[in-house]
Amino acid sequence: MKADTIFDLPEVLDVLGTLLPQGTLYRCIQVSKIWHATFIPHLWRTFTERSVQQSKWSRDLFFAIQAQINDPQNLEWYKDVYRRHAKYIRHLTICTPTILDACLDGTFEQLRSGSYSENVSIRSSGTTTTKPASASTAVNDVGGSLMTNLESLDLNILNHTIAFYFQMQLPGGSFGQSSTSVFTSTGFGTSLSDANTNNITGENNNSSNSTNNATTNTTLATTVTAASLSPLDTEKAFVKACQRLVLNNPRLRTLSSVYSMKILQDFEGGVGSVLRSLKSLVCVPTDGLIPGVLPPNVTHLKLISSFSLHLNSHSFASRGPGTTALVHEGLKSLEVDCVESATHIKGLLTQTPSLQTLSINTFLSSSGFGGDFATADPISVVISWPASQITVLKCKQTRDAFSSSYGFEDFLSCFPLLVEYHDEVWFPAIGAQLAKYCPLLEVIRIYQAASEFHSFATDRNPWHRPKGLPVNDSVSTLLTGLTRLRILDIRYEAIKAENILETPWVCLDLETFRCQIAEVPFLTDEEEQQVQEIRQRETQATSSALEYIRTDEEDALIALSERCVHTREVIMAQLSKLTSLKFLSLSPDFKTGIDLFGSHFNPKRVYKSERDGRSYIRYDDVMPDTLYFRLKYGLHQLASLTKLEYLSFESMDHRMETADIEWFASHLPRLREMRGLVTEAYVGMEPDPKNDALVALIRKLRPDVVQNQSLSRYLSYYSKYEH
Template structure:
């Protein structure tokens, strides 16, 4: 610590002693001093080691002054952040920023940080926190000079006069300060900079930029996530010799052909479609690649004899160690040939594959995976559908298509395919070999459930038999009783299969999502939904539950899942679950680690109120387990699924 700092702090000791000495004996004072010393040495550094302004108390702090006018609010918030950085910033090693005020303070006062990783991300929010500023245009040179002059030595970036500017002076200054911060932080190993709504801010990033004033800083980087406008992959890998993880956005790779081997790269995500030739060229020259994310892989010409590992002489002998393949594009029914090509031509050449992310599943995919990739541990299918009720919205995905994985891949830990369906007869007939499954997100449909009319008949039979043992059933009644018994048997056997998965942390059996276009109450879709009144309020039912989905009541066998002691997430949105208060009381006790419940959350239609039964159940669960969060699962798309896993 600097002498001046020590002296300044020592001046306050007499006052401090005067306040507490009357309450403590000298030995107690000594103990307090030692505790304070140990606290600062042992607890403060870990507490400030990783800062994410979207977690814990930070969102509350950043909104403390919302009641003030905008200028005073921004100044107060920034002063609080600046004070924290000045006092504890030297402890921060990993910094993730999503708030504009936080970003502004960091860009101005972050030079003293000793960061190892820096992340600045805006998904839908604008950089512009000041309105009414002049817009930069090619011929407003004076404004441009004023903006750049704010930054030390004219800034890092220099705009091209021919470029069509459409962002404000503050935007330009901010991006300058971001790169200056990168420049000033020695030893930075990872940075992430995403502004999807303002990609023009990154159009100034050219290949020459990385050979410019920041070249020395970049040489220490091991991970980069940046939505480049154009990226020369060859030039980039040459400039960053220690790079291990690279993500770049849509259509950013100018030239994906490599002529030299780069063994250090472990992760490469390129959100664009590659030809089969380029795909295998990258695998050949990136022998250390473990995870590869691409939009899709296509043949260049129809007459090519597949670009597969064993059928293309150019690819013979490539030591493909790839463990994760992540296909980010959405597929539809017209992409069957592409899916077949990927299944039959690419996957057989990836014998070490343990993770696969893909948009849709087809019969050929499951067959090839269990034939050539039995070591698969993680399978994710993205959720690019509007609702679990697919009739009239989307074509229903295949049934039982990926069951082969559960039956043939013993190392499978994650089966994340909520758009997929498995029927109970398949589950009962074929045992699962994945005993260490931790995540199971899939629809279980096809149970022999009674419809509403049949249930009335069955209840009548039960009531009648309680008083008349020798009751003679009609043919219809006899069939309904047999169907009920078959359904009970199905449920018990499926429950037993799920109960055997004692490592399960996530069990999600359905989801129901409303397209954002349908969130307006004036939309005809919303107006067509069923309504009912209860206690003076109107409730909207967003479709009905899926007929034939799994019942989750105690009479159906729910208690058989008492073995799932590690369960953290339980989802049943859109399922005809029949959960009532007794089931909630059982869950609250049987699953001590439960953190999230999906199925009792409020509806997603703007202004609509969910079913009063659901509201009552949610309130009941909140009393039983106030620590359990209720949420609707929002799909983040295959790209986000991939990035959450890779970075």
């Protein structure tokens, strides 16, 4: 049949399917038979049981299974859905063994029948040994798999979930639970959603025959109880099923599970004989260190903790004489969930001499940072850090780790080749170490975000900088010491203005600059008025051929005024040298970091306007000791920033006039977004006709420049508090 449009050509639709999200794909399969047949493989390409990652169609499928779970025949129909689409799955994340039960035919039958004895022998001592699995036995003797194209596999399953799964249907009971034990498997919902299961399954009316056959063959098995089986037996059966799945997917590149090492350790001939495609592995550490046997081509490893794992910082520090941790030359990237001491991290670095990227998700300090899992005592030995090849270091939850954990004082000394540093928090000690030990550093990113809904400040959700409080400048040492720095993103830290005047920056290739500049001298409104009056009196005296003699107070005020201008001109001159700059943010909007509306009757927050007598909310986070974007303060020097695309000066007292706006419009050709002028979403804020006129002018002169604000997505929630 001739296609009416290009959207009737399966070849074109197939290309589009690789670009669409699952929600869109689900709607596409309901358009026509051609679209249905074309997009179903793409819809099932990624299948996950994790609730935070699920799309609506997969949640509907789980809800439908849960609603029909009391009827084994209906349950088998839904399991057959898995079987019919297993060939399409490339990325699989599971929280229950259901899909393995469906797609690895017969893998759990021995367990259900109570005859789980094959490949298991019991020694006279009472211990059990399992016969190693090989690729040939898994594929030929044990059986194949309906899933053979997997690229990533995430087995997010705990042992109690496996045990409960095999408490199968009892008279009057439910699948997945015994009649006396109430347990709902992770990943299943509690009610039936409005799901069109015909669309989900991708089958036409002729699918009923295969469904009935599958139901006839397997209904009996699902009604057999295995209540007497021990958790050890069920876990072994699950591991064996996972081995079978892994061996039948030769293109598997990523394996993630607390059972990863159990799945890999029993392969006959070694892991390297069957898993050459595996590049990324997530597993549980061995005594806090990297397991001894890994697939040969694994380059990325993540060590995770589990409920049954309890790290002991002394276990890897005192392994006994003659014991040496195995070295893994091939690992390029290592991610560690938990580091308890300096000795622990040293042991990991010793095992990975070729490591390039290190990610540390949690530091547990000697003072107990990290909760109940922080059991390590400080190790009273001097740490000799091994030099490493690491170029990228990513940390999380490091607050107080370097300052309170013994041995971390010179932690960064082992990263002389470091190029990128990422962290969630920032404190001065890190800045000093980076400048001292990491001369090749190019990227510093601190993912420290202010909380939108909390009324208190934390290490990760800081308050705005209080007015008058001295600044602890830990950033200048980076700008004056790291010549290769390209990205500096530390939005809640501040640079002292006097430090910029004293020492010029050496990182002239900066492309991203996100940091505050503070302690710039300024005049209050009253002082500015006094300066104007002094200037007028001097002008009048000069025109009358008279000499005007200032008082000491007037001399001090004029000197301060000149210092305000000079300081800002020097800072503007320093910024003008950053000719590669594309992203410039000199002040974050701290309104997201404080609770304006927790108590909106607070007199410090509400005031009456002298203009109209109405009550308004006072936004008091605007900092006066910052730059002014005024031509008379050196703004014209920024004309050299011809590559600038983003400019933010929120929470700054910019003091712009019409001439300054006209300069912005004509001298920054690549500018695409500006933040700092628009205040439309600030609930209860007093209207400012002067600022509104500036916004209208820049929009008229440069309609291509988006005038944005940080709070447009959040303050609407508080519209009920508007006065």
